[in-house]
Amino acid sequence: MAADTRDKLIAAARECLLADGHANLSTRRVAERAGVPLSQIHYHFGGRQGLILALLAQENAQLLQRQQTMYGADVPLHLRYGQACDFLRDDLASGYVRMLQEMIAAGWSDKAIGAEVTRLLRSWFELLEQVVIEAADELGDLGPFTPRTVATLIGLGFMGGESMLLLEDSWSDDVFAALGSIGDALELRHRDA
Structure with missing residues (x-):
């Protein structure tokens, strides 16, 4: 009964x-x-803040598991990355992106929310970093970049794109073209490998 109420x-x-x-x-x-x-x-939650953080944690866990499963598939990286771009469209439609961006903004003035949102987001960036490490043969030399910096740049590209897409739909073509160009570069690396 308590779980049902929660x-x-x-x-x-x-x-x-x-x-x-x-x-x-x-x-x-x-x-x-x-x-x-x-x-x-x-x-159940100690108040409004605990409720909101529990909601974000639940949503985040489900979607992070989806990403881990997708990135764990034995297919070329550019195809997995393309799926991640498709998932962004799904996450926009479901409201998750808006929820996350609302909580990021709330975290600017509420340190407890900021710390929890940071913890949750770190798990996404750590997943991306692990993907880059595992795809080292496919990616080849990263030049001056470490797997962590590549993961950070890609993650921030998605997050910035999310912000612009929430602001106005007119950003859609630009955001998805920019994100897609990373997939195109990964495909070229795959063909050259």
Whole structure:
């Protein structure tokens, strides 16, 4: 029963966050939407911040697992990277990207949120770094770049693209062309290897 209440609250928080944004998120509205007493938010999460962080952690864990599975496939890196670009479209449509960007912005003024969002995002960058390390033969010489710097540049490219896509849809062609060009470069490296 407690797990069911917790799940209802997280689902309701997701809906409210996407509808109202982080700044306007009301725990009363979340509780009403979940059909549970307001006190359950404090019981399960300690308050608004704990609820939001639990929501982000749950979403992040599911999507990170998806990425780990995809990048663990035995196919050329450029095809896996192309799938990551397709996943970005899915994550935009699902609302995850907006939720993440809302929490990044909230983390600028709330150190606890900032620390948790940083911890969650680090796991994505660490995954990318591991992918670069494992694809060393396919990538060849990285020149002055380390696997970590390559992972950071790619991760930041996605995050910056996400920000612009949320700002206005007119960025879509530019963002996906820029991200796609990395896939094109990876394909050339693959053919040359």
